[in-house]
Amino acid sequence: MAQCWHLARLWYxxxxxxxxxxxxxxxxxxxxxxxxxxxxxxxxK
Amino acid sequence: MAMHREPLPGHxxxxxxxxxxxxxxxxxxxxxxxxxxxxxxALDLPLDAVARSIDRLAAAHAIALAPGTRNVWMAFPFxxxxxxxxVTTAQRTYWANCAWDALGVSALLGVDAEVHTQCxxxxxxxxxxxxxxxxxxxxxVHFLVPPKRFWENVGFT
Numbered sequence: 001m002a003q004c005w006h007l008a009r010l011w012y013x014x015x016x017x018x019x020x021x022x023x024x025x026x027x028x029x030x031x032x033x034x035x036x037x038x039x040x041x042x043x044x045k
Numbered sequence: 046m047a048m049h050r051e052p053l054p055g056h057x058x059x060x061x062x063x064x065x066x067x068x069x070x071x072x073x074x075x076x077x078x079x080x081x082x083x084x085x086x087a088l089d090l091p092l093d094a095v096a097r098s099i100d101r102l103a104a105a106h107a108i109a110l111a112p113g114t115r116n117v118w119m120a121f122p123f124x125x126x127x128x129x130x131x132v133t134t135a136q137r138t139y140w141a142n143c144a145w146d147a148l149g150v151s152a153l154l155g156v157d158a159e160v161h162t163q164c165x166x167x168x169x170x171x172x173x174x175x176x177x178x179x180x181x182x183x184x185x186v187h188f189l190v191p192p193k194r195f196w197e198n199v200g201f202t
Contacts, residue, residue: 001173001180001182001183001184001185001186002180003186004144004145004148004180004186005148005152005175005179005180007145007148008122008145008146008148008149008151008152009148009152011145011149011152012121012122012149012150012152012153013152013153013155014153015069015121015122015149015153016066016069016070016073016153017066018062018063018066019062020065022105022107028192032192040191041188041191042191042192043191043193044192044193045193
């Protein structure tokens, strides 16, 4: 759950902002890696 | 009747940013999705321009629409319809699409929140929440669908 909270903060903080842009696939994968989510399940390619 | 100037070609990106922002503002302030007409009024845009923008946002997976409609179903982490993940803050209760999104509501709003749900495995009551920036639960979040397949059936996901 703590890991998911870390993921949620990186993923959703600032999502509501007018200037928010969809992150790149690379950025999304980097977020997963930052949180410790690795392996084929978490690959976006 | 309010008169609106038809948006110039090439301004779709700007309109989409404003409409997406308006959708999020509605969820944040009311826990409800806006209607296209409500957005058009709030943003001072023609209704058909807002409708086309909603379609583009849905096509880009920025939002999800209720099937066969132009009604906003999800603007992640928010759900427009009741789910198994009600997120209660000091202000109001929001609906989240899943456990990740339930934590996402707290993260996006920057406030403490509590979630009362049920374990998807055994059905037992399950409470988790965020207090002063820390999560309070020893529960495990299980992801059944890999992220690259989320949009194959976003409702199931």
